[in-house]
Amino acid sequence: MVLATDDLEITCPSCKGTGEGDAAPCEKCSGKGVILTGQGNTLLHFIKKHLNE
Amino acid sequence: MNNKPLADYIVIKAMQDGVNVIGLTRGADTRFHHSEKLDKGEVIIAQFTEHTSAIKVRGEAFIQTSHGEISSDAKK
Ligand SMILES: [Zn+2]
Numbered sequence: 001m002v003l004a005t006d007d008l009e010i011t012c013p014s015c016k017g018t019g020e021g022d023a024a025p026c027e028k029c030s031g032k033g034v035i036l037t038g039q040g041n042t043l044l045h046f047i048k049k050h051l052n053e
Numbered sequence: 054m055n056n057k058p059l060a061d062y063i064v065i066k067a068m069q070d071g072v073n074v075i076g077l078t079r080g081a082d083t084r085f086h087h088s089e090k091l092d093k094g095e096v097i098i099a100q101f102t103e104h105t106s107a108i109k110v111r112g113e114a115f116i117q118t119s120h121g122e123i124s125s126d127a128k129k
Contacts, residue, residue, distance in 0.1 A: 010073050010088045013111060028085050035075060035088040 008040035062100045064117040065110055067091035069127060072112035074099065079106035 011017040015026035017033040025031025036044065065074055074097055076087040086104065089097055091114070099108055110116060113127040 006071065006090050010075075010090055012085065013073070013075070013109075014085070027082060030084060035085045037088050037090060041087075 003039065003043075007037060008043065009034040009036050060100050060102065061119055062098055063108060064096065064098050065091070066096045066115045067093055068113040068115055068124075069093055072110065072114045072125075075109040075111070076105040077107035077109060079104060083107065085109075 012019070012026060012029035012033050012035055014028035015021060015033060019026050019029065019031045019033035021027055026033070029035055065072075070092045072091040072095075074089045074091060075085050076099070077083045078086045083106075091097060091112075099105075101108070110125045111128055112125065114125045116123050116125060
């Protein structure tokens, strides 16, 4: 695959992907469980921009 | 002429596949706001900016900073 999931987001090392912290949600990833990469953000912003054209 | 020193850069070279470089936010709460995945041999040159005050490296990598060089070890 040209783009793997790992290229778009990585698992939050603080909550190990659960999105839950000591007093939920995980404050390191804002409860998402993942952190987007530059490529992930580029793709997300592109799709958001053109989705309703 | 702008004599302000450039903000510090660090150079990170991945020594294994799947090294993660994670940017932490500047300010009261330190969140992970950005990540990059590096495969073996890939290099990233990253700068501390108004948004990023700390950089975390996970996995085996070679790191150069203005303070010197250091290696990070493989994930357990
Ligand atoms: Zn998290």
